[in-house]
Amino acid sequence: MARRDSLPPLNPTRAFEATGRLLSISKAAEELSVTPAAVSRQVRALEDFLKAPLFERVRGGLVLTAVGARYLSDLMPLFATLRAATDAVISGSPGGNVLRIRSPATFAVRWLIPRLASFHRLNQNIDVQLTTSSAPLNFAQEDIDAGIQLGNGDWPGMNTQRLIPNELVPVAAPSLAVKRPKQLDRQTLLHSLARLDDWSLWLKAAGLTRINAQRGMRYETSLLAYQAAIEGHGVAIAQKALVEKELADGTLAVPFGPTLDRGAYTYYFAWPAGKRQSAALRAFREWLATVVRG
Structure with missing residues (x-):
């Protein structure tokens, strides 16, 4: 039996990433400029390819299956990198006004990503490249500008900004x-x-x-x-x-x-201490503070 190509079809994968991130077929369709029926077909095509259900239909909308949640958390940083690379080529300035941020997957999916659209509306010249990992932040060894980390917020060499209650x-x-x-x-x-x-x-x-x-x-x-x-x-x-x-x-x-x-033990936005902040990082910090205040 011939080995099936392990790369998924791009359009169905893109439709799933948007639907999973927004948990809405209609919102995904609006973002992708296609019809809801087209998004549904693409998601079903990806489920057929993977031979696994990615969503369950429940009262009030969609929920990800365990397989779908894991697949989405793996796909998000890949799509973020692809968007940033494409924007860099289009703008003609590789690595231009890109803000590289790393976050634990749970925080990214459940809190940050649903709110990022408002940052983009206010700062259309800044591209956020979001990757996910639960490993401790290490600005000396990683190519990131800032990150989100769980803990008490008291980390050597970092400035921190408290985010949500724990x-x-x-x-x-x-x-x-x-x-x-x-x-x-x-x-x-x-x-x-x-x-x-x-x-x-x-x-x-x-x-x-x-x-x-x-x-x-x-x-x-x-x-x-x-x-x-x-x-x-x-x-x-x-x-x-x-x-x-x-x-x-x-x-x-x-x-x-x-x-x-749990008081001070929660998620913090962190960036390197003693390093000059870019305008993009300052804008993102100010936006986060506004969102947290509600």
């Missing part, structure tokens, strides 16, 4: 019918490998010290853990600001409290 809550699909904290001992706990302490800290705050905080399923990122919760595979511990959309549309629910505020 309020931890349990979240589950409404169909799971979890109503009381003590029911957690019969539920699968969903963990992120990037935030393995979250369940332990929340259970301690809730006074549920007899529940084993280490059991359950582990996922590479919170993005995948949240997706597993949406699909009803268990209860995830979530940073509330990153699941606002799902809580609003009823895809996820907070079945009970308490809310644990």
Whole structure:
């Protein structure tokens, strides 16, 4: 049997990236200047190519499957690089007014990307090249201008700007019918490998010290853990600001409290200390401050 080309068809992949990023076929169609029917066909073509479903249709819209969420997080930095390279050729100034930013995938997908369109509307001469990784920022070894990192914000050689509150809550699909904290001992706990302490800290705050905080399923990122919760595979511990959309549309629910505020330990925008800031970086920092203030 001949080996199938492992490169996916470009137009269907582009349609999936836009749909997954916006979680809307109609918005993706508007961005790509095609009809919603064309976007749907392209997404189905990619699902056929991959032999895997990428979305589930639910009341109120679309949700990514676990496969779809992982594929989207891998594709986003590739499309960002492709856009930046193309813009550089068109503008005739390679590496021109490009702002290179790295972010953890969960924060990028669930908070930053849905808001980036407003930055582009205000700063049409600045191209943001976004890549994703949960590795610690290292400006001496990376070709990036700034980044987003989870922690206490006190990192040598970096200036930082606090972003969103780190309020931890349990979240589950409404169909799971979890109503009381003590029911957690019969539920699968969903963990992120990037935030393995979250369940332990929340259970301690809730006074549920007899529940084993280490059991359950582990996922590479919170993005995948949240997706597993949406699909009803268990209860995830979530940073509330990153699941606002799902809580609003009823895809996820907070079945009970308490809310644990981790205070200074949250996501920060960081850039090299002692280095002259570009106009693009200053503009992005000011925009972030405005968005965070609401």
